[in-house]
Amino acid sequence: MQKITDVVLATERYGSAESWKYLAKDGVMERRREGTGGESKGNSIVGVFKSVFLPQGYPESVSKDYLQYQFWDTVQAFSSSLSGTLATQASLKGVGVGNQEATVAAATVTWLLRDGTGMLGRILFAWQKGSKLDSEAKKWRLFADVLNDIAMFMEILAPYFPAFFTLIVCSAGVFKSIVGVAGGATRAALTVHQARRDNMADISAKDGSQETLVNLAGLLVSLILIPLVTDNPVLTLSLFFLFTILHLFANYKAVRSVVMETFNEARLSIVLQQYLKDNQVLSPQEANKREPVFIELRKSSPIKLGVRLQDILRSPDELDLALKQSDMPYLLGVKNGCVCVCLGPETTVDDEIRAMCQAIWLSSRLSDQASRDQQRKGHWEMVQESHKLMDKVFGPFLRGVEAAGWDIKRTLLDWDEWRVEWKIKSN
Template sequence: MQLGRGRVLYKPVINGDKHDTTGWEVHTTTLTLSKSSKQSSHILSLMKSYKKGDFTNVRNVPFFLPARYPHSVCPSYATYASYCFLGSIAGSSAMVLSTQALLIAVGVGTQSAAPMAAALNWVMKDGVGQLGGVIFASHMGKGGMDFNYWRGKFSTWTLAGERKTRQRGNFQQGTADSNPKRWRMVAALALDLSTLLEICTPMMGPEWFLPCASVANIGKNVGFLAASASRAAIHQSLSMGGSSLPAETAESEAETYTKTSPPKTSVSSNLGDVTAKSGSQSIVASLLGTAIGIFLSRTFCSDYGTAGILAGFVVLSAAHQACTYKAVKVVPLRSLDRHRLHIVLTSYISEKGYGLEDGIPIKTLTPAQVAEKESFLPMMPPDDSVRWLTVGDSLINICPSGVAELERLLLPKKSTGDESRFALDSKEYEKYILKIHPPSETDGDGMIQLTYLEGATDFDILRGMFHSYMARAFMKNNHTYLDCENSECIMGIKILTVTHTIMNRQMPMFIECLQDVGWHIGNGCVTVECGSSHRLMIEHA
């Protein structure tokens, strides 16, 4: 057995003439190659590997890449790290330009500048920026500003008790844990917009330095906080542990949906190593970006002044945004938020067919396939479900008629074959309430309201979403109820019960497919609600 590149040799110890082995003996050996020969051979092997497209030997650079690379990380790690490296270079270069613009705005280099006043303004803008970052961090766990909530408030104020219109769905902004890609783009936009404001500060005059620099510093702190908060979830997906199935997935509930087989164990996570190497890459990129920024600053500032700095920033900012988008695009997140679940369910139902017949072998989309279709641009609805699905609506909007309507919407977890409804004190109904508004002459698309009850688990969330998309497919493909003369309530209840039976029959297969391709279920890995979503609590439930 040879360990340590030929330095240590383990040999069995011979006991007498019988050649019996009684243990192991350590023998040190000398290397036949000189130091220069080893370096030359190592460099030649690296060059040959690069020509062949094999990057396995890159793992011998321990200060820059995770240990045992590429086997210890996700296959898309190289693409992610490369684009992040280029984006950090562009971002660092742009910050050098903005710093020079701020120094010019505060009066550094002019005879009329007061050193004490300039230093005081600089310190004050840093203090205001840090305070703004603290306030922003206190709201990050809620998923940021919920535009649907404020849109509803604005509509209520403007209508002032007049005609009420039905809410046309909402979408999930997500937190840094559930939607790190969107927050990573928020960070990049905040940093670049803040840098742009700093560059434009000299054009506004010295009296505008403090307000402009303070706002820009708030934006930078927001960007740094958003980037650091989203980095953990991204690195987890790229690490060894993130590329495997979870070790614990609510076994008591999983047994209901999956086959009786030994639980799948996860490998040891190297999240710390991936994070540390990312820090090393960021430092090197920052040093290179600073050098490039100094060169551009000296060139453009000396020749074109602030206009030249602004032109250089536009190019660097475009490169920063493009590299950031490309980097997070390839990250295969293994948790399910509303948008990723929308992609999975839409593909699954369309591939299985409208009726979701039993016995059709099919796999759900993998995290890598979903990553290719995922949309994560800030403040933009990621998919068309915002037009027909509302998650977390209040009870008064779901059941304006009172308790009788609520009782009609309660569904037993297991179909009993009759039309009876469970009492409010029963524990056997679904942990969600689904109200269906079928298409009509005034509303051709229809509408679905989904609200979860307190205590709903990841499996309950999946059941509610699967039921909603099944009802949506039913309304789009079955035209029997579109021409029915019955009331909207009766049609909605009919669709609700029919699709609930289909969901109950197909749910075990769907859960098994999700786990087979690597999606994490359990321990809060499935989130679909937005910041203003409600959860209902029924007494004695």
């Protein structure tokens, strides 16, 4: 009697999960998972958990740093939830909850003033720093979390200074409003980085589910903590500092785990300076490890991108100097120790990267103590020298960064919107 063998008709796979095959056996098509005889209950539970809390198509549909970032983000969210419970308890106590002499009107006024100042702070911060949140998402993400801890600490201390309670909680409200703007905007910027299949909405929704689960866990722990810390300021402050240290550490690890493949000023500066030093192009992983994640209050030679023409030059002679040795669709100049870049209307992404490379080189020369003698000769000579340098190195540099895995189709450089079309051409 002839033995009937199973014939494989097709195979299928769901993302990077187990593969399945369809077999023809005795005229019937049978679906069977490869490697095991069937699907276990444990695997089905894990699968349901992944489908609820992870984006569809994970891990192929997200960036490689997604899981590490989400782990530390979960830790910081849990510790922040517990710190927030302690701060909320202190705020309620400060407005008179549990105090028979307190009035509803006084508590309401305090709460309204807190919310009102917070709204004004939100508008002003978005106006002043909104354009910076994309280009420096890591810095502002960490800044927001540090400011959030400061605000909660102020709320915990506020009840012990009743004469200044309203002032303190209003200041804390302003800080928290800034946290809301910076935290939400930078989270959106990180979601853009993590989304690899135009699935920003799915990643954002699953991040909300993860945060809700963490807050639920924090709520359960808070139910145990509240009876312990009530009327015990020493234990309250001790636990707050413990949670704050954990919160800040987790946030630092979270932003450090992010590996962005697009250039902002810091990452481009790190890669360019290394290339000019030894002709080596750093990978995105190496450059992101060196990228600073703390806000710098003042730079020695700052760079302004997309400025007005009058921010670079004042006379037709200076325009001729700016165009000398260059036919690029941008102008560079130095004003009051600041490197300024003026863009033409037809500037490409490659032109923007090149202009930024020149600005970085000029900024480093201005900051270099050894270049003071050259600065006395005039900064236009330095600008012309930068054009010659870019003519020599930019082509190989751009090919090198693309080969190293950098995304040069777009940038996160902080360009302003001024565009200038100049009429004079240098001979």
